[in-house]
Amino acid sequence: MRTINVSPHVKKVEAWFLVKVSAWIVKGTEGVYLVDTGLPFMAKRLLREIEKWGELKAVLLTHGHFDHVGGLKKILAAHTVPVYAHVSEMKYLEGSEPYPGMKKATHAVPSHLAETLPVLPDGMFKEIGGLTPFYTPGHTPGHVAYYHEADNVLIGGDLFMSRGGQLRKPFGSATVDLKQAVTSGRVVETLKPRLVSICHGRDVYEPHKQIDAYVARYQRS
Numbered sequence: 025m026r027t028i029n030v031s032p033h034v035k036k037v038e039a040w041f042l043v044k045v046s047a048w049i050v051k052g053t054e055g056v057y058l059v060d061t062g063l064p065f066m067a068k069r070l071l072r073e074i075e076k077w078g079e080l081k082a083v084l085l086t087h088g089h090f091d092h093v094g095g096l097k098k099i100l101a102a103h104t105v106p107v108y109a110h111v112s113e114m115k116y117l118e119g120s121e122p123y124p125g126m127k128k129a130t131h132a133v134p135s136h137l138a139e140t141l142p143v144l145p146d147g148m149f150k151e152i153g154g155l156t157p158f159y160t161p162g163h164t165p166g167h168v169a170y171y172h173e174a175d176n177v178l179i180g181g182d183l184f185m186s187r188g189g190q191l192r193k194p195f196g197s198a199t200v201d202l203k204q205a206v207t208s209g210r211v212v213e214t215l216k217p218r219l220v221s222i223c224h225g226r227d228v229y230e231p232h233k234q235i236d237a238y239v240a241r242y243q244r245s
């Protein structure tokens with residue numbers, strides 16, 4: 025396991041379990057925020073890294089797959105904080121329905137534990153700890169990426185994979201709607217982040233410069 029400094033306010037804890045699995049720690053003005061929680065065995069390291077930056081204020085989830093919520097139980101045993109996810113992810117996250125195309129529900133998070141991401145009157149998501157949520161459905165129906173404006177970094181979750189500095193489509197078998205997921209990748213065109221941070225791979229710099237090629241490559245399939 026290792027900790028990577030992504031940008032002044034963002035670090036990534038990366039572990040190996042068949043593939044790379046990452047979770048992010050973000051230094052906000054009021055405290056610390058955790059984006060995803062990795063697998064259960066990553067919780068101890070995450071708690072240590074959180075402590076270095078201050079007090080945990082909230083956990084933000086990109087989506088409900090087990091490799092993103094696995095550490096949640098241990099994190100919440102140490103800190104009583106709100107957990108946020110997109111409204112469209114809730115029923116899958118809580119296991120009341122299986123993800124589309126899957127036979128079994130996962131029941132990753134107890135019912136009513138996670139709250140829906142707060143929305144402003146203009147329909148935009150409220151910023152939390154310097155992070156603005158962007159709805160990026162496809163990998164799962166309620167997948168969200170988090171944009172850190174001050175650092176110009178997009179925490180992508182499973183929006184993309186990467187290989188050799190190039191964007192790659194998210195995991196095929198776990199992705200609910202690939203076409204929608206690929207289109208959601210266009211969020212980098214609007215934001216033009218310095219880099220997109222990726223859960224299961226290396227981060228990709230200036231992703232907007234290759235997004236047309238990415239979309240063209242995967243929309244044909």
Ligand SMILES: [Zn+2]
Binds near residue numbers: 163182198
């Ligand atoms: Zn996933």
Ligand SMILES: [Zn+2]
Binds near residue numbers: 089182224
């Ligand atoms: Zn994942």
